[in-house]
Amino acid sequence: MSAEVWVFAEQRDGKLRKVTLELLGKGRELADKLGVKLAALLLGSGVSDLAGELTSYADNVYQWDDPLLERYNSDIYLQLISHLAGKETPQILLAGATFLAKDLFPRLAGRLDTGIAVDCLNLAIGDDNLLVATKPLFGGKVLADVVCRKGRPQIALVRPNTFPPPSLSGASKGEVHKLEVSIDPDQVKLEVLEVVRAAKERLDLTEAEIIVTGGRGLKEPKNFRLLEDLADVLGATVGATRAVVDSGWRPQDDQVGKSGKTVSPKLYFAIGLSGAIHHIMGMDTSNVVVAINKDPRAPIFQYADYGIVGDLFEVLPLLTEELKRELAKG
Amino acid sequence: MDIIVCLKQVPDTEAEIRPTPDNTEINYEGIKFVINVYDEYAVEEALRIREKVGEGTVTIVTLGPERAVESIRTALAMGADKAVHLDDAAFLGGDANATARALAKAIEAMSYDIIFCGKQAIDDDLAQVGNILGEFLNLPSVTGIVKFDLSEDKKKATVQRQIEGGIEVLEVPLPAVFTATKGLNEPRYPSLPGIMKAKKKELKPVKLGDLGLNEGEVGKKGSLTQVLKYSLPPVRGAGKIVQGDTPEEKAANLAKLLREEAKVI
Numbered sequence: 001m002s003a004e005v006w007v008f009a010e011q012r013d014g015k016l017r018k019v020t021l022e023l024l025g026k027g028r029e030l031a032d033k034l035g036v037k038l039a040a041l042l043l044g045s046g047v048s049d050l051a052g053e054l055t056s057y058a059d060n061v062y063q064w065d066d067p068l069l070e071r072y073n074s075d076i077y078l079q080l081i082s083h084l085a086g087k088e089t090p091q092i093l094l095a096g097a098t099f100l101a102k103d104l105f106p107r108l109a110g111r112l113d114t115g116i117a118v119d120c121l122n123l124a125i126g127d128d129n130l131l132v133a134t135k136p137l138f139g140g141k142v143l144a145d146v147v148c149r150k151g152r153p154q155i156a157l158v159r160p161n162t163f164p165p166p167s168l169s170g171a172s173k174g175e176v177h178k179l180e181v182s183i184d185p186d187q188v189k190l191e192v193l194e195v196v197r198a199a200k201e202r203l204d205l206t207e208a209e210i211i212v213t214g215g216r217g218l219k220e221p222k223n224f225r226l227l228e229d230l231a232d233v234l235g236a237t238v239g240a241t242r243a244v245v246d247s248g249w250r251p252q253d254d255q256v257g258k259s260g261k262t263v264s265p266k267l268y269f270a271i272g273l274s275g276a277i278h279h280i281m282g283m284d285t286s287n288v289v290v291a292i293n294k295d296p297r298a299p300i301f302q303y304a305d306y307g308i309v310g311d312l313f314e315v316l317p318l319l320t321e322e323l324k325r326e327l328a329k330g
Numbered sequence: 331m332d333i334i335v336c337l338k339q340v341p342d343t344e345a346e347i348r349p350t351p352d353n354t355e356i357n358y359e360g361i362k363f364v365i366n367v368y369d370e371y372a373v374e375e376a377l378r379i380r381e382k383v384g385e386g387t388v389t390i391v392t393l394g395p396e397r398a399v400e401s402i403r404t405a406l407a408m409g410a411d412k413a414v415h416l417d418d419a420a421f422l423g424g425d426a427n428a429t430a431r432a433l434a435k436a437i438e439a440m441s442y443d444i445i446f447c448g449k450q451a452i453d454d455d456l457a458q459v460g461n462i463l464g465e466f467l468n469l470p471s472v473t474g475i476v477k478f479d480l481s482e483d484k485k486k487a488t489v490q491r492q493i494e495g496g497i498e499v500l501e502v503p504l505p506a507v508f509t510a511t512k513g514l515n516e517p518r519y520p521s522l523p524g525i526m527k528a529k530k531k532e533l534k535p536v537k538l539g540d541l542g543l544n545e546g547e548v549g550k551k552g553s554l555t556q557v558l559k560y561s562l563p564p565v566r567g568a569g570k571i572v573q574g575d576t577p578e579e580k581a582a583n584l585a586k587l588l589r590e591e592a593k594v595i
Contacts, residue, residue: 072498075470099493103473106426106458110465115427115555118450118457132558137455138347142356145558151427189470189503193488197496204494210595234595252476252513253495258343258452259367259512267594278343284566288592290584296571305569306587308580318581323595326585 002088005031006153007058008081008095008105009040011050018165018207019096023158024057025166026123027094033125036091040174041084043077045070048176055174057166066181071195074104075188080181082111090153092131094123097157098206105155114151119262120158121285131156139258139281159285160207161264198253202237205256210267213239213256213283217272217293217312221249226313227271230320233327239263241273257282272312275300292316331386331484332441333376335410336433336460337369339394339401340453349560356560365401368448371510374517375478376446377409383484387411389440393421393432399533406528407520413533414440420538423550426458432548433459434466435541442505443484449474449509464507471507472500476514 007027010017024040031038039060042051051063064080085093085108093108095101097119109116117133121143126132130147131154137144148154205211212231214224224238231238240250242257256263258278268286273279275291275298283289284303291304292312301307308315341347342362350357365373376388390405390413392398402413414436421432437445445467447460464471476497477490486504490497492511502508520528538548545551572587574580588595 074472099474099491102457103461103491106461106473107465107471109427109458110430110462113427113554115425116458117555119455126558135455136563137356137560138341138453139343139455140563141347142349143561143563145561146555147558148555150554189506190472191501192498193501194499195493195496196499197493202495206494253492255512267588267592284563288588288594289566289569290588301571302568303566305592306584307569307571308584309571310577310580314577315581318578319584322581322585323588326589327595 002037003034003091004037004039004060004088005034006039006041006090006093008093008101009042009050009054010096010098010100011042011044011047014046014050016050016053017096017098019098019158019160021057021165022160022163023094023096024054026158026163027092028057028166030092030123030125030131034091034129039090041081043069043080051176055176056168058174061174061176062179063176064179064181068181068183071192072100072104073188073190073192074107075190076183077104078107078111079183079187080179082108084179085112085153093153093155095155095157097159101157105157109155112151112153114153114155115148116155116157117146118157120156121162123156123158130154140262140284141281159262159264161209161266202231205237205239205254205261205263208237208263209265210234210236211239211256211263211265211283211286212236212269212271213241213273214244214271215241215273216243216247218244218249223313224250226316226320230269230316230323233320233324236269241276241279270300270304271316273300274298275303331380331383331443333379333386333388334437334440334442334445335369335372335376335388335390335405336445336447336463337373337390337392337401337405338366338448338451338453339363339392339398340366340451343367343452348562353559353561363397363401365404366448366451366453368450368452368510368512370517371512371514372446372448373405373408373410374515375510376444377518378515379444379478379480383480389414391433391436392416393429395422402533403528404520406531406533407524408518409524410531412531415533415535417535418538420545420549423553424548425553425555426456426462427554428548428550428552430459430462430466431552432541432543433463435543436536437463437467444487444504445469445507447507447509449511460507460509467507469506470502471509472502473509474511475508476511478508478514
């Protein structure tokens with residue numbers, strides 16, 4: 001029994017996702033507490049550079065490098081990871097709560113007959129050395145501390161931006177294990193035909209560090225230009241409320257809230273939106289919240305760290321200029 | 331074309347949810363219950379496929395207490411043909427694994443080409459039962475679909491799944507499990523004739539013994555995971571209103587606060 005702590009190293013287009021580094025940091029802390037090794041799982045095509053990068057954080061890097069793995073296919077990923085888990089018997093497996101992981105790891109949990117907690121906001125080692133995962137219920141109205149009593153590994157999918165990225169110690173020099181990609185073709189039923197990504201350079205809302213969200217107060221779709229300008233200055237991603245998406249002003253992909261995306265950025269701008277509970281449920285784990293609204297009684301001010309009562313059409317362009325100046329100072 | 335829809339009854343999203351004083355349970359007193367919103371998309375999609383194909387059945391499968399019958403009837407009123415209700419105290423309080431095990435056992439005995447679930451229930455937000463169900467039935471599963479197209483020969487489906495900043499298009503041989511998310515369709519409301527007809531539709535209760543499972547395999551006793559405690563999230567107190575006599579001053583003060591006090595830019 002090696003009983004390692006595993007971190008799924010999600011990569012895209014030859015780059016590790018930020019949440020992977022965050023989890024390697026947290027994973028190291030958990031592994032040290034348990035007195036076991038930290039390992040990273042890396043799947044992809046032409047990923048040996050990334051494996052090298054991971055050795056700075058993990059003791060072992062399990063690498064599957066094959067053109068077959070170029071695109072994510074849950075049937076294939078599942079076979080490889082469940083096979084290795086059966087052999088290596090890790091006690092904990094962490095991954096970011098990304099669209100990929102939320103598709104893959106519940107399947108893995110079913111296949112290995114173990115427990116999984118999704119959208120976790122904190123992790124700790126509790127009694128009996130069990131992983132205690134804190135996760136939201138009822139859209140964040142309640143939190144639950146969950147443990148997995150039977151079944152291994154204990155799987156937890158953690159929201160991006162929950163843990164700080166680790167500082168490089170330089171001391172840890174992990175070992176890369178190149179694993180054979182042997183697949184039972186009969187067990188590959190899904191076929192990925194196409195992956196279509198909007199040609200936007202911004203990070204997805206779920207992984208963005210700064211988000212600028214607009215509501216109906218923007219009055220017209222074209223006024224989102226003001227948000228785009230602010231987002232450009234900050235390297236932020238633009239979000240939208242349900243009302244805005246339902247009106248067809250912005251794509252569904254941009255929706256923050258209960259029926260949209262749940263986000264935890266370090267800085268969240270809520271602009272021209274009242275703060276309906278549906279919206280709050282999608283963003284209330286943000287680190288710092290700024291609200292701009294002309295109605296001083298808008299509920300959003302109850303959730304904001306900083307509020308400006310004023311006309312967004314006046315304030316926003318000025319704020320964009322101010323922030324540009326502040327950032328230019330370095 | 332036989333389609334199964336797993337449906338859960340959950341508290342209305344407006345409901346105020348609190349743990350019990352000892353933090354070991356959720357207090358459901360006085361709460362209104364509705365169909366889980368993602369399951370509504372699942373029901374609607376199943377109905378549309380049946381209508382397009384022109385034959386087949388849509389069967390609702392629900393695990394839940396007696397009150398869940400109300401939501402099952404709503405789905406039947408929308409147009410589903412029949413329902414199976416896993417209605418036994420032994421099934422209740424289970425985690426995803428235990429719940430999926432009971433559902434799988436019930437569904438195993440039925441005829442199906444497609445199984446739809448919601449991508450998650452908005453009460454416990456587990457977001458995994460559909461996928462685990464797929465594994466227990468040895469079927470592939472696809473999470474969070476926003477488009478479903480049945481092939482000409484009805485043997486496979488082309489589906490679109492939401493991913494970061496885009497979509498993934500997959501071809502999936504049937505039978506398979508799909509979990510539905512917002513964007514898949516606009517669920518219909520039950521019509522008055524639909525509501526009348528629903529009263530006569532078959533709603534079969536299923537007990538633990540009917541599934542050949544024992545108490546230790548389902549519900550709370552059959553669960554792998556356990557909630558140690560519930561808590562309320564830290565309250566986000568209202569912060570400060572940024573002062574300034576002019577919009578210029580307010581903007582400048584905010585920029586300064588974000589930089590020097592919050593240190594987020």
